[in-house]
Amino acid sequence: MEIADRLTHLLPHWIEHNEAHAEQLSEWVVKARSAGMGEIADSISDAADAMRQANARLTQARDRLAA
Numbered sequence: 345m346e347i348a349d350r351l352t353h354l355l356p357h358w359i360e361h362n363e364a365h366a367e368q369l370s371e372w373v374v375k376a377r378s379a380g381m382g383e384i385a386d387s388i389s390d391a392a393d394a395m396r397q398a399n400a401r402l403t404q405a406r407d408r409l410a411a
Contacts, residue, residue: 363399
């Protein structure tokens, strides 16, 4: 399989996978904050943000591939 074909399949999968994890992390931010674990929640929130930033780059790659 050609690399472009493989990436056409993989990029949407990675994007969806990362978004699902980012949503889960955001749910745990709320739980951690409710438990008085503010610094832990901040770190988890930062991780969720980083995952969404990675998704922005993956989306950019997907769009460039499609162009």
